[in-house]
Amino acid sequence: MPQHSPATDLLGNPLSLTDSTSWRLVDDFVGGFIACEARAANLALTPHFDPDPLVQAYCATLQMFAESADAVANARPFIQRAQAGAAQATPRERRYIAAVAAWVAGDIREAIRLHEEQAREFPRDLVSLKLGQYHCFNLGDCPGMLRLALAAAPHAADVPYLHGMLAFGYEQCHLMREAETSARRAIAMERKDPWAHHALAHVMLTEGRLTEGLAFMEDVSETWIGLNSFMVTHNWWHLALFLIDLGRDDEALAVYDRHCWGVVKDYSQDQIGAVSLLA
The missing domain is CATH 1.25.40 (Serine Threonine Protein Phosphatase 5, Tetratricopeptide repeat)
Structure with a gap:
C-alpha cells in the first residue's frame, strides 16, 4: 500500500x-x-x-x-x-x-x-x-x-487483505476455484495474511486435500504472530482439523494444548473454538 x-x-x-x-x-x-x-x-x-x-x-x-x-x-x-x-x-x-x-x-x-x-x-x-x-x-x-x-x-486491488476477504466470500458461496485464486493472490502480495490462509484452509479441507492443506498451514504458521486471539487460535484450529482427518489425533491434541486454548480464556470465540475441537 x-x-x-x-x-x-x-x-x-x-x-x-x-x-x-x-x-x-x-x-x-x-x-x-x-x-x-x-x-x-x-x-x-x-x-x-x-x-x-x-x-x-x-x-x-x-x-x-x-x-x-x-x-x-x-x-x-x-x-x-x-x-x-x-x-x-x-x-x-x-x-x-x-x-x-x-x-x-x-x-x-x-x-x-x-x-x-x-x-x-x-x-x-x-x-x-x-x-x-x-x-x-x-x-x-x-x-x-x-x-x-x-x-x-x-478500487482496492492493491490491498492484499481485500483479496483475503474476497476469498472467504467466494468459499462461503462454494466457488472454490475463485476462492483459491483470490487467497493465493492475497498471499503472493502479503505472505502474512491470516484470513487468506484461513480461506485456503477451508477450500483444501472441503476438497479433501488433507496432506496438502496440513503442509500449507504448517508452512505459513510461522507468520501467525501479532494476531488477535481469535485469528491465531482459529488458524491453529484449522491446522488441527487436518491432523484429525489424517488420523493424527495425538498431534491434534498437542496443537490444542499449545495453541488453541489459553490465549484469552474469557473470549467467547476462543471458547467456541476450543470446545468444538474437543467435540
Missing part, C-alpha cells in the same frame, strides 16, 4: 482527525483490523482520550467485538459520543458511525445495509467492509459477504 498523507488513513480515506496521537492509533486500528492483528486494540488500550467521532465509533467497534454480556453497555457511551459529534465527520465517517450505532441497537440488517452502501460509495473503507462481512456471516448471508467484497475489488 502506498504512503498516505496525514489527512487520510492508510487506505487513502479522508479523515476528520485533528489529534496527532490519534493518527497513529487510527492507523493501528485500520491496519490491524483488516489484518486481524492485535494492534487494532491499541486505540482502546492506550490511555488517550479523543472525542473525535470516528475515534469514538472505532472504540465502540472494539467494545462490541468483545462479544460479552456487557459489550453493548460498554459500547454505548462511545457510540453516543460519536453520534453527538457526527456533524464534524466526513460523509464516510458518518455512515460508519450510523452502521455501528445500528449494531449497538441490535439492528444488524440495517447495519449491513449501511455497510453495503459504504462499499459502493467508499470502496476503500475496508474496515466497514470487513465488519459488514462479519455481520453477514453471523446471519448466514454468504452472498452478502461476497457482494461486499466484489464492490470494493475494482
Whole structure:
C-alpha cells in the first residue's frame, strides 16, 4: 500500500482527525483490523482520550467485538459520543458511525445495509467492509459477504487483505476455484495474511486435500504472530482439523494444548473454538 498523507488513513480515506496521537492509533486500528492483528486494540488500550467521532465509533467497534454480556453497555457511551459529534465527520465517517450505532441497537440488517452502501460509495473503507462481512456471516448471508467484497475489488486491488476477504466470500458461496485464486493472490502480495490462509484452509479441507492443506498451514504458521486471539487460535484450529482427518489425533491434541486454548480464556470465540475441537 502506498504512503498516505496525514489527512487520510492508510487506505487513502479522508479523515476528520485533528489529534496527532490519534493518527497513529487510527492507523493501528485500520491496519490491524483488516489484518486481524492485535494492534487494532491499541486505540482502546492506550490511555488517550479523543472525542473525535470516528475515534469514538472505532472504540465502540472494539467494545462490541468483545462479544460479552456487557459489550453493548460498554459500547454505548462511545457510540453516543460519536453520534453527538457526527456533524464534524466526513460523509464516510458518518455512515460508519450510523452502521455501528445500528449494531449497538441490535439492528444488524440495517447495519449491513449501511455497510453495503459504504462499499459502493467508499470502496476503500475496508474496515466497514470487513465488519459488514462479519455481520453477514453471523446471519448466514454468504452472498452478502461476497457482494461486499466484489464492490470494493475494482478500487482496492492493491490491498492484499481485500483479496483475503474476497476469498472467504467466494468459499462461503462454494466457488472454490475463485476462492483459491483470490487467497493465493492475497498471499503472493502479503505472505502474512491470516484470513487468506484461513480461506485456503477451508477450500483444501472441503476438497479433501488433507496432506496438502496440513503442509500449507504448517508452512505459513510461522507468520501467525501479532494476531488477535481469535485469528491465531482459529488458524491453529484449522491446522488441527487436518491432523484429525489424517488420523493424527495425538498431534491434534498437542496443537490444542499449545495453541488453541489459553490465549484469552474469557473470549467467547476462543471458547467456541476450543470446545468444538474437543467435540
